[in-house]
Amino acid sequence: AKQKAQWLADDASIQSLLKQYQSGFTNATDQQMWQSVSSQWSAYKQQTAQIEVVGRATTAAAQTAVRNLVHSSDASFTQLSQTLTTWQKDNMKWANEKLAANASTYSSAQTLGIALLVVLAIVALGIAFMVSRSIKSGVNAVLDRLGSLRDHCATNLQAGIEALAK
Numbered sequence: 001a002k003q004k005a006q007w008l009a010d011d012a013s014i015q016s017l018l019k020q021y022q023s024g025f026t027n028a029t030d031q032q033m034w035q036s037v038s039s040q041w042s043a044y045k046q047q048t049a050q051i052e053v054v055g056r057a058t059t060a061a062a063q064t065a066v067r068n069l070v071h072s073s074d075a076s077f078t079q080l081s082q083t084l085t086t087w088q089k090d091n092m093k094w095a096n097e098k099l100a101a102n103a104s105t106y107s108s109a110q111t112l113g114i115a116l117l118v119v120l121a122i123v124a125l126g127i128a129f130m131v132s133r134s135i136k137s138g139v140n141a142v143l144d145r146l147g148s149l150r151d152h153c154a155t156n157l158q159a160g161i162e163a164l165a166k
Helices: 002-022 028-055 060-165
Strands: none
Touching: 002 028, 028 060
16 A cells, blocks of 8 residues: 555656646657657556556465566666656757857857947047037137137227227
8 A cells, every 4th residue: 555655646746747847848859758758657657557456466376467567567667768868868958059059149149248338439439529529619719709809809999998088
């Protein structure tokens, strides 16, 4: 009874994991591997279901039947193990490929970001130069007018005021 409870718990756990994984396929091969593992697990369960029932019998014939059931399930278990190993290796390969692609994308984005910052700095310097040149030309015009007033108009104005005062 204890062994049967453990088998049932293991089966429930495996079924739950397979169901959870079903929503996260990464590609068509991943889905095919999942289907293969699911069907192999179901076949293995069906093949070994009678072990517990036959195992309760105490006769020599029953014990031989249990041994035969166990040995007949070896091929199914080996195939399931090999499929799981292949699936695990495929998942590692796909994860490494995705990791490499993500690293490449990050590197490209980083390079693009740096290039955009350099372009932005150059554009900002150009705008600053244009604005300061525009302001300087306006200030130069005002300074020119003030210099003209000081040199010509103020001198003549002083002479006119002095003439009026006499």
